Amino acid sequence: MDSDTLKKYGPGLGVGLGLLFLVSFYSGGKSDAKYTRVEEEKEKGSTVSFKNFAKDQYDGNGTILWKLKAEEAYLYADEKRYVLYGINFDQYENGKFKSKLTGEKGEINQISKLMKLTGNILLKTEEHRTLRAKSLDYNDETKELSSNEEVVIDANGTHIRGVGLRADKDLNKFTILRPSAITQGGSNPLSSSPKEK
Numbered sequence: 001m002d003s004d005t006l007k008k009y010g011p012g013l014g015v016g017l018g019l020l021f022l023v024s025f026y027s028g029g030k031s032d033a034k035y036t037r038v039e040e041e042k043e044k045g046s047t048v049s050f051k052n053f054a055k056d057q058y059d060g061n062g063t064i065l066w067k068l069k070a071e072e073a074y075l076y077a078d079e080k081r082y083v084l085y086g087i088n089f090d091q092y093e094n095g096k097f098k099s100k101l102t103g104e105k106g107e108i109n110q111i112s113k114l115m116k117l118t119g120n121i122l123l124k125t126e127e128h129r130t131l132r133a134k135s136l137d138y139n140d141e142t143k144e145l146s147s148n149e150e151v152v153i154d155a156n157g158t159h160i161r162g163v164g165l166r167a168d169k170d171l172n173k174f175t176i177l178r179p180s181a182i183t184q185g186g187s188n189p190l191s192s193s194p195k196e197k
Helices: 003-026
Strands: 048-058 064-076 081-093 096-109 114-125 130-139 144-155 158-168 174-184
Touching: 130 158, 144 174
Parallel strands: none
Antiparallel strands: 048 064, 064 081, 081 096, 096 114, 114 130, 130 144, 144 158, 158 174
């Protein structure tokens, strides 16, 4: 771009090109990506906001790692942070589907590699394990899930309810810190009374 064009259009052109670059970069560089700015924003001060946001992540070999969709997304470029509403997040391993995570609201911090979710959280794994929670944290570096609120896990015929969770992302290994009810095949092994026949 020559100096005459810059003088003519001033800093507005630079801001516009910068936003276009951000949209292209954060949408995975897809030329067919179509985003619409959110009219009545739930979050203030974002660099840019999108309706019907979608982003896919691939490894260096082009194998899918995850797919993220959100009804609304707010990007805070300086903080490298997203705030998302209506989240639908699919994870893959070696290109194969591993789990689906949904929730009302989430925040992704690209610097700390943390995702915080709140509201009607549901995690379903390919092994038919499910987790329901009011809030959930996911650490992308350690691949661990945690919560300090009430959670419910259904796994291999066992239904566990309690407060506090530490688990791997696929729910292969999990600990409920303060279990309040465990049901296996219709009975509660925490109950002190013997099952009547």
